[in-house]
Amino acid sequence: MRKNNSKQFMNDLFNPQGRTRRRDYFIINLICTIIYVPIYFSVEYLNHSFGDLLFLCIFLFFFFPFIIIVTIKRFHDIGYSGWATLLMFVPILNIGGGFLLLFKDGTIGTNKYGNDPKRRIPKGYVIDDEIKEDHSKEIKQEKICTNCGVANKITLRYCMVCGYELPKNEIMQGRKE
Numbered sequence: 001m002r003k004n005n006s007k008q009f010m011n012d013l014f015n016p017q018g019r020t021r022r023r024d025y026f027i028i029n030l031i032c033t034i035i036y037v038p039i040y041f042s043v044e045y046l047n048h049s050f051g052d053l054l055f056l057c058i059f060l061f062f063f064f065p066f067i068i069i070v071t072i073k074r075f076h077d078i079g080y081s082g083w084a085t086l087l088m089f090v091p092i093l094n095i096g097g098g099f100l101l102l103f104k105d106g107t108i109g110t111n112k113y114g115n116d117p118k119r120r121i122p123k124g125y126v127i128d129d130e131i132k133e134d135h136s137k138e139i140k141q142e143k144i145c146t147n148c149g150v151a152n153k154i155t156l157r158y159c160m161v162c163g164y165e166l167p168k169n170e171i172m173q174g175r176k177e
Helices: 003-014 024-048 048-077 080-087 094-105
Strands: 139-144 151-152 172-174
Touching: 003 048, 024 048, 024 094, 048 080, 080 094, 080 172
Parallel strands: none
Antiparallel strands: 139 151, 139 172
16 A cells, blocks of 8 residues: 555646546546536526525536546546547537546556556566576666667566567666666
């Protein structure tokens, strides 16, 4: 368990970078809907008082950014840009987008928007049986991906960033640790 869990949650709540799970997307939207719907119906159908309308505007001002941020992070989780959130403002597309965000599982492993919030590892990321890491060595050995140029652990078969197969015999000697 992480330290400062509530602090991390608040940082994640205000930060549109990274990824979020379907569960978190659903819970935040459910809470906002449970609060919003009674207020909306009281303003729309009961008395139209200025206080209720003001409260509705304040609610939208404070809660709308959370909905947008969690939607951006959910699009990141399934591998789309945060700009896809703009499609949620198009009347027919928002229904399909809502179902997509609720039911499509996120990308397994790391994608270009961050680590998997479920901490799953893709099937291709198998540690080689014939290569064993010797922690007593002073020199760090890495495999460099020929596709994206990222240094990967010597024990990986596929690049952690792009998924490209790493060279088997090309090992880069790193600095002493």
